[in-house]
Amino acid sequence: MLRPMDRRSEPDRRTLTVAIVGGGASGTLTAVQLLRSGAARGVGMRVALIDQYGRHGLGVAYSTDHDDHLLNAVAGQMSAFHDDPDHLIRWANTAGPGGRPVDQDVTDTTFLPRPAYGRYLREVLAEAEQEARPGGQLTRLTAEVIAIRPNDTGPAVRVVLGDGHLDADVVVLATGNTPAAPPFDAPSSSRVITDPWHPGALAGLLGCAGVRSVVIVGTGLTTVDLAVAITSVSPRVVVHAVSRHGLLPRTHPGTRPHPDRPVWLPVISRTTEPVRLTELSWQLRAAISANPENWHDVLCSLRPYVPGLWRRMPTADKRAFLRHLARYWEIHRHLVPAPTASRVAALRVGGQLVIHRGRVQAVRSAGEQLRVLVESDADTVELQADWLVNGTGSTTDVTVTASPLLRELFRAGLARPDPLRLGIDASVQGAVVDSTGTPSDVLYTLGPPLRGLWYETTAIPEIRQQAAALAQLITSDARLAQRRPDSAA
């Protein structure tokens, strides 16, 4: 089946065709920036935003319809545009034809519900689409991209869909977080949910009022989300959350870092030498010990420097960080807002949420129930569960991804895993590096797939900046401009 963008008989050489794979925040913000940048530079843009589940503007994080699922960052940090930090706050406080988009006054320290943020991203996209016409056009496609191939005729790349294809000058991989494989051998049962981010995966569990016991593997943000949703529909349920260290995310203090209290570590001022993990962690500990109540300010101040520090760190040190320190970094960096933390605390006090330190050893079916064997240093316990959910979040090894597209790109040598296998290897501009080590000039990526390159790259403040930079690069790309017959070249 041919898609709308293929229907023309002669390719329009005055227009750039960009296919974006993934309609989450990364893909959406890239589409917005391409449409804006194309209009500003007089470059005609045809943008195809392709999402396999039709979650355009939402992706995994913002497709929840649960208003108790709050953003884990304050509104002042979540604008779609890094050069307009109050954009989200203005949107939230301005009444449209249907009234106020959110039912509260929003300041820069408000934690908005994630469904509201999804509406915001969709509206930002719709507005960019409107303003870019007629030179810029956006097509939202619901389809899975299963392969990307070089194209001998016409535009440079062929994007192969489950049921057709489209051709594009440039492809952006905005495929987001790849869910982790469950760290246990699961019996085949409809009561074992291996990917809670899959659309509709939780429908059975959340639609079942008589649930008494749920085991979730993992104690991170995904588990917090799940515990909030499950206990709100099944008030008598007990949720058991199991992880090796039993560490829950820390509480967001609800403030933005104080601009007058920047934190400066000596290691930041050196820009050429390698960054050693021991030195960095020693300096960070010293900065926090000097000001323990402001630990959040210290981490926020460090955050913009993380990509640069990470790039200068030897691979062996990065591996040591991932093995020994990453889990402590994550629980202090990716926080839960105070209302969510209070809810979690109340659930724990009421015995509805029980945290277990240990590993899932085995899972067996026993009639309608599941028996989950959890082994810790001290003992082994057997938990009876109506449902078992893998809440371990995103994968830490991209080579075992379930994504047919990523597997195919690696197989064909068009992409390769980064040295730490956290994501896709790419240049600092986000150009995907092929199996020979050559950065592509037609295949780019941003956001979570760049974890190996930048480490801090999965949240909106990083994604919005990368999307803007990528759009500038694509719309100003000299090679693409030369392909247009009206160019001076």
Ligand SMILES: Cc1cc2nc3c(=O)[nH]c(=O)nc-3n(C[C@H](O)[C@H](O)[C@H](O)COP(=O)(O)OP(=O)(O)OC[C@H]3O[C@@H](n4cnc5c(N)ncnc54)[C@H](O)[C@@H]3O)c2cc1C
């Ligand atoms: C539960 C949760 C809560 C979060 N909360 C926050 C927050 O409050 N603040 C913050 O800054 N960050 C938050 N994050 C971080 C989050 O990673 C980013 O904010 C952002 O949503 C990432 O968007 P993305 O588009 O890169 O990835 P995703 O949201 O994962 O979107 C990728 C999309 O690509 C689609 N896709 C993948 N492969 C293909 C294919 N082959 N063909 C077609 N489509 C494909 C997927 O279906 C998916 O819809 C949260 C993350 C999660 C998981």
